[in-house]
Amino acid sequence: MSLELFRAEIAGWMAANLTGRFAPLVDRGHAGDGDALPELRKEWERRLAEGGWTCPGWPREHGGRGLSVAEQVVFQEEYARAGGPGRLGHIGEGLLGPTLIAFGNEDQKRRFLPGIREGREFWAQGYSEPDAGSDLANIRTRARRDPQTGDWQVTGQKVWTSLAHLSDWIFVLARCEEGSVGPKGLIFLLMKLDQPGVEIRPIRQIGGGAEFNSTFFDDARAKAGDVVGAPGDGWKIGMALLGFERGISTLGQQMGFARELELIVGIARENGAAARPAIRARIARAWAGLRAMRYMAMRMLANDPEPQVQLESLGYKYHWSNWHRDLGRLGMDVLGFSGAIANDDPRVEKLRQLFFFTRADTVYGGTNEIQLNIIAERGLGMPKEPRGPGNMGKA
Amino acid sequence: MDLKLSSDQIFMRDEARRLLADRAGSEQLRKAIDAGGFDAALWKTVGAELGWCAVAVPEDAGGLGLGNLELALLAEECGRRLAPVPFWSTACLAAPLIGAVAAGEARETLLARIAAGEAAAVAMPAPAKVDPLGGELPTARRSGDGWAIDGVVPAVIDGASAAYILVPASADGGLALFAVERADATLETLDGIDLLRPAARLVLAGTKAARIDAERLDRTAFDAALLSARLTLAAEQVGAAQGVLDMTLAYIAERMQFGRTIASFQAVKHRCALLLVEIVEARSLVYGAAQGLDPLEIAAAGALASQVAFRAAEEAIQLHGGVGNTWEYDPHLYFRRAQATANLFGSADEKLALVADALLGAAA
Numbered sequence: 001m002s003l004e005l006f007r008a009e010i011a012g013w014m015a016a017n018l019t020g021r022f023a024p025l026v027d028r029g030h031a032g033d034g035d036a037l038p039e040l041r042k043e044w045e046r047r048l049a050e051g052g053w054t055c056p057g058w059p060r061e062h063g064g065r066g067l068s069v070a071e072q073v074v075f076q077e078e079y080a081r082a083g084g085p086g087r088l089g090h091i092g093e094g095l096l097g098p099t100l101i102a103f104g105n106e107d108q109k110r111r112f113l114p115g116i117r118e119g120r121e122f123w124a125q126g127y128s129e130p131d132a133g134s135d136l137a138n139i140r141t142r143a144r145r146d147p148q149t150g151d152w153q154v155t156g157q158k159v160w161t162s163l164a165h166l167s168d169w170i171f172v173l174a175r176c177e178e179g180s181v182g183p184k185g186l187i188f189l190l191m192k193l194d195q196p197g198v199e200i201r202p203i204r205q206i207g208g209g210a211e212f213n214s215t216f217f218d219d220a221r222a223k224a225g226d227v228v229g230a231p232g233d234g235w236k237i238g239m240a241l242l243g244f245e246r247g248i249s250t251l252g253q254q255m256g257f258a259r260e261l262e263l264i265v266g267i268a269r270e271n272g273a274a275a276r277p278a279i280r281a282r283i284a285r286a287w288a289g290l291r292a293m294r295y296m297a298m299r300m301l302a303n304d305p306e307p308q309v310q311l312e313s314l315g316y317k318y319h320w321s322n323w324h325r326d327l328g329r330l331g332m333d334v335l336g337f338s339g340a341i342a343n344d345d346p347r348v349e350k351l352r353q354l355f356f357f358t359r360a361d362t363v364y365g366g367t368n369e370i371q372l373n374i375i376a377e378r379g380l381g382m383p384k385e386p387r388g389p390g391n392m393g394k395a
Numbered sequence: 396m397d398l399k400l401s402s403d404q405i406f407m408r409d410e411a412r413r414l415l416a417d418r419a420g421s422e423q424l425r426k427a428i429d430a431g432g433f434d435a436a437l438w439k440t441v442g443a444e445l446g447w448c449a450v451a452v453p454e455d456a457g458g459l460g461l462g463n464l465e466l467a468l469l470a471e472e473c474g475r476r477l478a479p480v481p482f483w484s485t486a487c488l489a490a491p492l493i494g495a496v497a498a499g500e501a502r503e504t505l506l507a508r509i510a511a512g513e514a515a516a517v518a519m520p521a522p523a524k525v526d527p528l529g530g531e532l533p534t535a536r537r538s539g540d541g542w543a544i545d546g547v548v549p550a551v552i553d554g555a556s557a558a559y560i561l562v563p564a565s566a567d568g569g570l571a572l573f574a575v576e577r578a579d580a581t582l583e584t585l586d587g588i589d590l591l592r593p594a595a596r597l598v599l600a601g602t603k604a605a606r607i608d609a610e611r612l613d614r615t616a617f618d619a620a621l622l623s624a625r626l627t628l629a630a631e632q633v634g635a636a637q638g639v640l641d642m643t644l645a646y647i648a649e650r651m652q653f654g655r656t657i658a659s660f661q662a663v664k665h666r667c668a669l670l671l672v673e674i675v676e677a678r679s680l681v682y683g684a685a686q687g688l689d690p691l692e693i694a695a696a697g698a699l700a701s702q703v704a705f706r707a708a709e710e711a712i713q714l715h716g717g718v719g720n721t722w723e724y725d726p727h728l729y730f731r732r733a734q735a736t737a738n739l740f741g742s743a744d745e746k747l748a749l750v751a752d753a754l755l756g757a758a759a
Contacts, residue, residue, distance in 0.1 A: 070397070265754050265755065268755060269755060269756065274756065275758070277758070280748065280755055281744065281751065283751060283754060284751040285747060287750055287754060288680065288695035288698060289676065291680055291683065291692055292677070292679050292683075292699065293679075295680055295683030295684075296675060298397050298398035299679060299682065302397035302399035303397070305399065312675040312678075315668070315671055315672040315675050319672050369665075371668075372664065372668040372669065373664065373665075373668075375668035376664035376667055376668040377664070380664075380668065380671060382644070382648075
């Protein structure tokens with residue numbers, strides 16, 4: 001099927017399905033609004049699954065459609081263009097699923113992949129800790145093996161566990177070798193959230209919402225069969241998981257950015273901000289940055305890109321996150337004082353959330369400072385940062 | 396869907412990079428500066444022997460008929476080394492203009508001369524305006540079988556090394572395009588800040604000229620042809636930014652202070668990393684714009700590229716420290732190029748204003 005036919009098929013499906021009782025979901029549930037309408041969004045995940053649109057990039061043998069990169073990009077673009085809601089299934093579909101397909105055993109694939117694909121089971125990510133942010137390898141959460149059952153007993157605290165309160169399972173990086181430091185001695189565990197010894201507390205963000213949580217483990221259990229890879233391989237698996245995230249969702253994300261910029265342009269034309277030279281210059285600069293981002297992504301997503309392009313792509317996260325953060329401020333400046341006071345116009349609330357949430361863009365997934373280290377060290381071959389004593393972690 | 400260079404494009408780019416690394420090093424640039432900002436031997440190699448200028452000349456006129464991306468890649472490599480050759484003026488400005496506007500035998504002959512390695516320049520009356528024709532045009536009158544032109548064009552880039560100069564002029568109450576042989580024209584060398592791309596004042600006093608457009612000059616075709624020049628100028632600026640960053644990285648990897656290389660300081664690393672991010676942004680927009688030749692994308696690419704070219708050059712001077720301020724070290728050559736090109740076809744502000752006008756309606 002040609003890409004254009006495929007594009008039309010997705011657009012048609014979205015138009016026919018993101019309507020009626022699902023209509024309230026249009027443009028909802030994205031960053032800053034991630035905890036909106038959770039029950040309806042879970043139903044939406046099941047609707048997507050019935051249409052065969054969950055996990056379209058997974059191989060066919062695991063229930064996916066085996067779509068090419070180009071086809072997945074088209075899907076992401078059309079989903080975003082139609083105003084598709086933030087995907088509650090994203091962590092399962094985009095992160096854990098590919099990790100299990102690559103590293104899980106047959107039993108794990110059989111038990112976990114169908115729940116993800118069918119929109120029945122939702123996953124949270126348990127990586128960061130209070131003392132393991134940028135220095136992710138500094139994980140303190142402990143996993144002790146129960147000699148009776150072979151289960152793992154987990155104690156510690158995870159933070160920024162997105163949507164854990166709406167999820168069924170969490171994957172956890174924990175330290176299974178006493179006295180180990182840095183990336184050594186870690187284990188990758190799959191844990192049910194609804195069990196004794198797990199407590200989820202929301203973290204209220206600067207915008208007022210609570211999409212993230214602290215998740216406390218007090219001798220909570222991971223079953224003996226729910227270790228991915230071998231104990232001690234946790235870092236390798238945990239980093240591979242992050243690698244699955246790159247790329248594919250990028251052009252869909254940009255479609256969302258384009259909608260945000262359009263919104264700001266529309267308001268600027270309406271309220272007279274478009275007459276101000278400084279606002280005009282900033283809007284034009286935002287447009288330029290977004291076009292550049294698109295072509296940058298198209299260079300990165302080419303099959304087997306040149307080594308030079310691979311190095312250049314190290315700057316992609318820095319670029320989009322800072323562009324988006326600037327856009328968040330631009331939106332509020334276009335609104336002017338009316339953005340600073342309560343308003344019935346839903347567009348104002350959207351821009352207000354954008355303003356607050358985009359502050360996190362340059363922090364999560366590698367802060368600006370870590371990104372610049374990575375670009376300098378891996379992209380430009382500059383000397384590595386010195387480490388503190390006893391810390392062998394990688395940036 | 397993807398934007399990937401073909402193996403032919405990569406080969407062409409890498410060969411150009413290798414050649415210029417060998418032929419346009421610091422010492423060779425210094426010699427070229429002494430020779431008025433032009434390296435005749437290098438020009439012979441790239442123009443006549445390697446046929447770089449044939450890249451965008453249509454096949455029916457003796458060229459290779461390749462596209463704007465190829466031109467941009469070569470311009471980027473020229474920018475990387477500040478190659479003192481009139482590649483941009485000839486292949487990116489004059490050739491597309493002739494291809495789009497000239498008619499009949501003149502078109503064939505002039506393009507064949509470019510494809511064979513002769514240099515050409517364009518006498519734009521207002522090169523610093525978004526519309527480079529928006530200045531006082533020379534006037535042409537019929538003289539015998541041909542035409543004679545009068546007027547002064549204040550700054551013709553690469554005029555001195557050109558074999559012929561294209562002169563937009565007013566004739567019969569309209570705009571027309573003429574070709575003036577270098578030998579027939581008076582050119583006065585100018586003291587420009589760019590030591591490696593000289594400009595000259597063109598004085599036309601009843602100078603013999605050949606009218607090369609069809610009876611009526613198609614202004615739309617003229618402007619469309621200028622898009623190649625705008626795009627490749629941005630490509631050259633991206634190349635210059637990359638070139639001066641690479642030079643800086645090499646220097647700071649050697650320079651020791653406090654018992655360590657200055658490249659090992661995070662304050663220095665982050666600044667270099669940020670430059671790379673900005674270079675990649677501009678480069679990606681240039682490559683993308685080369686495909687569709689969208690005027691707004693080209694304007695945006697021009698704005699980003701001129702800004703990053705300046706930023707990279709000023710950071711190079713800063714990170715070279717004291718020696719960055721000496722004539723002997725090369726960062727100032729890039730600094731000069733960055734400022735000399737910053738206002739070609741309009742400033743970055745004016746380029747972005749084109750985008751703003753399209754998105755928001757014309758400014759009040």
